[in-house]
Amino acid sequence: EVQLVESGGGLVQPGGSLRLSCAASGFTFNMHWMHWVRQVPGKGLVWVSRINEVGSDMMYADFAKGRFTISRDNAKNTLYLQMNSLRDEDTAVYYCSRDLGLWKLIDWGQGIPVTVSS
Amino acid sequence: QSALTQPASVSGSPGQSITISCTGSTSDVGGYKYVSWYQQHPGKAPKLIIFEVNNRPSGISDRFYGSKSGNTASLTISGLQAEDEADYYCNSYTNSRTGVFGSGTKVTVL
Numbered sequence: 001e002v003q004l005v006e007s008g009g010g011l012v013q014p015g016g017s018l019r020l021s022c023a024a025s026g027f028t029f030n031m032h033w034m035h036w037v038r039q040v041p042g043k044g045l046v047w048v049s050r051i052n053e054v055g056s057d058m059m060y061a062d063f064a065k066g067r068f069t070i071s072r073d074n075a076k077n078t079l080y081l082q083m084n085s086l087r088d089e090d091t092a093v094y095y096c097s098r099d100l101g102l103w104k105l106i107d108w109g110q111g112i113p114v115t116v117s118s
Numbered sequence: 119q120s121a122l123t124q125p126a127s128v129s130g131s132p133g134q135s136i137t138i139s140c141t142g143s144t145s146d147v148g149g150y151k152y153v154s155w156y157q158q159h160p161g162k163a164p165k166l167i168i169f170e171v172n173n174r175p176s177g178i179s180d181r182f183y184g185s186k187s188g189n190t191a192s193l194t195i196s197g198l199q200a201e202d203e204a205d206y207y208c209n210s211y212t213n214s215r216t217g218v219f220g221s222g223t224k225v226t227v228l
Contacts, residue, residue, distance in 0.1 A: 035217070037164075044121065044222040045156070045164060045207050059216050062119050095163060103152040103211045106175065108163035 002026040002107045004096050009112035016086050016116070022079040022096030022109055030054070030074040033099035036081045038092040039111070046092075049081065050099070063089075086116045122147060122208055122220035129226040135196040138223045140208030141189060146218055148189035152211035155184060155193045159204045168193060195225070203227045 008020040022034070036048040049060045049070040058070050069082040079096050093111040100106040123141040130136040140147065140155075147153055155168035166175055168184035171191065181202075183194045191210070195202055208220035 037219075045158075045209075045219040046121075047209070047217040047219055050217070059214075061216060100169075102170065103154060103209070103217060104166060104169040104175075105154070105156070105164070105209070106166050108165075110163060 002098065004098065004107055004109035006094065006096055006109045006112035009094065009114045011115045011117065012086055013118050014086060014088060014116055017082070017084045018086065018114060020081040020083070020094055020096075020112060020114070022081075024077045024079065024096075024098070027098065027107075029072075029077040033101075034070075034072060034079045035097045035099060035105055036070060036079075037095045037097055037105070037108075038090075038114075039095070040092045048094070051079070083114070086114075088116050090114065091116045119212070119214070119216065119218050122210060122218055124206075124208060124220040124223045126221070127224045127226065129228055130195075130198045131228045132198055132200065134198050135194060136198060136225065138193045138195075138206055138208075138225070140191040140193070140210075140220045142191075142210055142218070143189050145214075146210040146212040147186065147191050147208075149213060150211045151186075153184070153186060153191045154209045155182075155191075156207045156209065157204050158207065164207065198227055200227050 005023045035050040051070045096109045097105040098107040156164040158164045172184040
């Protein structure tokens with residue numbers, strides 16, 4: 001059974017940093033692209049970032065460029081999202097997702113809330 | 119990277135068919151076959167129900183049907199059931215090598 005478990009969320013002040021983790025199991029982690037998607041409660045899904053199988057190619061939504069860094073440790077079957085210079089508008093639930101190939105986000109974690117507030 | 123345009127809400131009676139549109143541009147929906155649809159029930163993670171415009175993952179009912187014409191993709195749900203009441207989002211690959219979701223559509227079963 002595929003499992004994606006996010007951790008590392010919480011309350012952070014504006015301008016602060018947070019690193020999210022996504023522990024993966026039940027599939028061969030190093031064979032899949034992985035994504036981060038976020039959702040403000042009551043609002044829509046927003047794509048954040050994706051990384052290729054070996055961690056050599058990363059893409060970001062415009063709002064994440066220069067502030068967020070996606071990475072992975074295939075030895076630990078873990079995906080990360082380093083978020084710096086956080087803003088109030090980054091407050092959301094963050095999901096990690098497994099890509100089955102060609103933008104098929106087939107599996108999702110339960111989501112982890114991030115609150116940016118003073 | 120503005121969200122793709124979806125109607126805010128669509129409703130139908132049990133047994134009816136409804137269609138949700140997803141409008142983008144030649145830079146995303148119109149330019150690629152990598153359009154997918156996700157169903158999200160309240161408090162739950164999204165679930166992939168359509169990929170590559172008109173393909174269903176294993177286990178997804180054939181009541182869900184996807185299509186595309188030009189810059190607009192569509193999701194049709196036939197034989198509407200109470201369990202179909204949820205939020206639905208389209209997603210497309212873009213010419214910037216990124217992804218973009220639609221604004222989301224709330225489906226209500228009357």
